[in-house]
Amino acid sequence: MFKRITLVAMMGALISVSFGAATANAATARNGVCESGEFCLYYNSDNAGSVSDFNSSVSDYGDEQPSCYDFKGAGNGKGLCVKNEAASVWNRTSGSVTVYFNSGYAGPRQTIGKDVKVNLNSDLKNENASHRLADAGSPPPSGGSYGTPNTNPHPSATARAPQATKRTQFVDDEIRRLTGETHCWVGDYRSYESSTSNHNTGNALDCTISNAIGQYPSAAQKEQGWKLARWLQKHAAKLDVRYVIWQGKIWSVARASEGWRNYTAGSGVTGGHYDHVHVSIQNPHGD
Structure with a gap:
């Protein structure tokens, strides 16, 4: 009886160790470490500064604490909301990821291929509000922009406020x-x-x-x-x-x-x- 209990206990311990090892190897979202399978935003260019790691799409990073997604890793920017603050990215997911200027996956965008480290372009650097995984840069949703205006026919002139030219x-x-x-x-x-x-x-x-x-x-x-x-x-x-x-x-x-x-x-x-x-x-x- 004593041996049986010991054997069961040993088997339980082995199972626990086995599960623990599997968990340790998996990506842990939002821990400030850019792990395999994650998409990561960096506060500074060239993948420097604090990092914010994600394993899913985010349609709005949020504007203020405590509800915003923030930079969690050590370094410059730690604790700041990532919205309009990221300068570079590392895509460690298995597909393309697109970063968008606006929330809701709209506006100017930049698509980053898998296993790519890159600085965000001039439109997106410090002007980023959402990202979508497995996104090859499809057009933004309808309503992302207004219609084309007519050409202004009037010459340069001056008036006096509150009158408009x-x-x-x-x-x-x-x-x-x-x-x-x-x-x-x-x-x-x-x-x-x-x-x-x-x-x-x-x-x-x-x-x-x-x-x-x-x-x-x-x-x-x-x-x-x-x-x-x-x-x-x-x-x-x-x-x-x-x-x-x-x-x-x-x-x-x-x-x-x-x-x-x-x-x-x-x-x-x-x-x-x-x-x-x-x-x-x-x-x-x-x-």
Whole structure:
């Protein structure tokens, strides 16, 4: 009887060891280590800094703690939300993985083949919101962009705020017609700005995206703002757009090759343009 119990106990111990060994060899999601079978985002370029590891698709990384997906490995960026913060990736899954600019697998994208380490391109570096495994870069869902606007027929001109120039009014009308955004304004004359500023000369619009000026947008409103900003960027030539500012980022025709750059001329909710999309129109006075 004693021997039988001992044998059973020994068999149980062997089974336990066997299972334990199998578990140790398997990828462990969200442990800050890039293991076989996982897709990993890195805070820095060249696969440096803290890592965030995944074994499934994620349609929205989330914007803030404690609900966002964060960087878990040691190094720069540890603890930060990965959304709009990743600079490089390592695809250790068995198929292609596509990283998307927008949540919901939409917007500009970059597809990474299996077993590939790579820096994210200029569209996606620090501008990433979702990724999908076993995705070869299929087109984004319908509704990912607005329709094509008409070509702006009006010459460069100036007015006095709150009046818009005909060129600016055309952009406002096309925004309303094609995107449904109805809260775009030149705004009152700003005595604290130069008389030749884009707003004061009727050559700029502020499109309120959040519930009110001074309030941060919801996640859905942020995506809505990016959809508008990207549309203005895409059709800058047809609309005579000069530059666009949104979410602390600026894109301009003059420096288009640099993509979306950090905007440092203002801070806070409104100064950083987190509550509204700003669009300046080509005009005689420039920036």
